[in-house]
Amino acid sequence: MLKRNMKCGEINDTVVGKSVIVNGWIQRKRNLGGLLFIDIRDRSGIVQIVIDPNAIGNDTFKNIEKIKLESVVGIKGTVRVRIAENPSLSTGKFEVLAEDYELFSPSEDLPFNPFSGQDVDETVRLRYRYLDMRKPEVREVFEMRARITQSVRNFLIEKGFIEVETPYLTKSTPEGARDFIVPSRVNKGKFYALPQSPQLFKQILMISGFEKYFQIARCFRDEDLRVDRQPEFTQIDIEMSFIEQEDIIKIIEEMYAKLFKEVGGVELTTPFPIMKYDEAKVRFGSDKPDTRFGMEIQDLTEHFKNCNIQFINNGIENGQKVLALFLPNGGKLSRSEIDSLKEEVKLNGANGFIDFKITNGELKSSFTKFLSDLEKASLLSAGNDDDLAMLFIVDSKKGYDLVGRVRLLLASKFKLIPEGRLNFLWVVDFPFFAYNEQEGRYEAEHHPFTMPKIEDLDKLETDKESVHAIAYDLVLNGSELGGGSIRIHTPELQKRVFNAIGLKEDESEARFGFLLKALRLGAPPHGGIAFGLDRLVWIMTKANSLRDVIAFPKTTSGICPLTDAPSAIYGKQLDELGIEVKNNGSNA
Secondary structure (H helix, E strand, O other): OOOOOOOHHHOOHHHOOOEEEEEEEEEEEEEEOOEEEEEEEEOOEEEEEEEOHHHHOHHHHHHHHHOOOOOEEEEEEEEEEOOOOOOOOOOOOEEEEEEEEEEEEOOOOOOOOOOOOOOOOHHHHHHOHHHHOOOHHHHHHHHHHHHHHHHHHHHHHHOOOEEOOOOOOEOOOOEOEOOEEEEOOOOOOOEEEEOOOOHHHHHHHHHOOOOEEEEEEEEEOOOOOOOOOOOEEEEEEEEEEOOOHHHHHHHHHHHHHHHHHHHHOOOOOOOOOEEEHHHHHHHHOOOOOOOOOOOOOEEOOHHHOOOOOHHHHHHHHOOOEEEEEEEOOHHHOOHHHHHHHHHHHHOOOOOOOEEEEEEOOEEEOOOHHHOOHHHHHHHHHHOOOOOEEEEEEEOOOOHHHHHHHHHHHHHHHOOOOOOOOOOEEEEEOOEOEEEEOOOOEEEEOOOOOEOEOHHHHHHOOOOHHHOEEOEEEEEEOOEEEEEEEEEOOOHHHHHHHHHHOOOOHHHHHHHHHHHHHHHOOOOOOEEEEEEEHHHHHHHHHOOOOHHHHOOOOOOOOOOEOOOOEOOOOOHHHHHHHOOOOOOOOOOO
16 A cells, blocks of 8 residues: 555655655546646645656556546655646645556546535535535534634633533433434333433532533434524533522633634633623514614604504504614615515514605605604604614514514615624523413423522512523524523422423422432532534634534434435334334335
């Protein structure tokens, strides 16, 4: 075997005139005047190989000429200075005159050439992911991902955290997202679940006295997929004992400041701003607000409660709100552009909007004649010259979310978001409960192991809408990086919360008895946080999609194009598991 003694990207002036052996893939071939020029690529870079029949022999020349692109070869030859330098390559001043070669692995015709620049369907790229990943820009994403992971790991170890692996095969405790279920062959009729997070295990590690734990954890959720969600994902999981919310926030800000400086060369300003959940909702219509631009939501309900526009009056009387957005320079839009914008807004769930142009301190609209001087003044004072004022008559509960989505639509459409800005934000004081309309019951907004705010404890059973959690999310540019909470550490309070979400005592014991038992044996006050590593890498690398930062991702239908998973299993496998598959049309 022609085993390499030098990497392709290491060829430089120190080895001119010396014999080297390089190994790699054939990326490009050119036959010019009886000389064959081949670009050989390995992870370190590319070097040009010259195949001269006078130096290597006619038969060998012809054999090399037939080798297809992306075949893997070894080349032995002498390094020399190139006549024509290629400044786009780090090795562009040098070339290797081949003296011998070895074909390690011939390639068949390629389904696509990853270096041709052609537009390839994503499913095809993922089916041949090993070709797609040969591109340096793809590999660089995973090199940065490795640096991000290493920076986080080093920081936490320096801070005294212990890295602990928690089980992949665990107990199904359905609450929120659906579990992936794994049947047991040894214990027929019983099932493991793949963890949606290491939540309960990391709490038990705190009860075990570890005090500081972390894990780069693999997690699984059998949910409907979106472009920013995968059924299996990686999170940076952290838990600490004898701490409060402020302690978590402080150490995480320090971790991110170190990470962005080391990996991205960016100096972050700390501490990050903190905003309460309720404020984020009314100002931005989101619990993960993008604060890089203004255009905050204005509640003008009080100003319009006596207006002469009947459907606004009717809406307010029925508990609806008048929420407004003021689009900068939107006053310059034509009538047809505004009508087109209304159609786009309807796709986000709104019934359009009432529009007013603000020009030279005046309102212009077919509705202006119905407004009082006070109502006109409220619109003018909330906006600026050349703004387009948009009034939304919306449901009082979900209206802020709807207008928040429109706000993001407008920001993207009219390029209101400044590039290069990193706006971190802590969102705190989340509602403890969320009402599940389909099931007709309250459930935990985050998870039922979150500590309610002490001042709200007496409302757990009687006024669920008013209970807030000691929970916190870290948001970057409108994307949630991760979230956490202070945990319940007494069995009495934990049972109260279980009861408040409709779990009877026997159900609580069946699902979470192991946790309750552990809490009875001495649990410290503790809390933690978890960050989506995939999302963090996506943001830091500026990749096109979440799938681009995962080595072997699934499609939005949960399929792995590379392996065709998931797939059916048959006969003996099912019999050993004691499972019968119904209505899949393929069980034979």
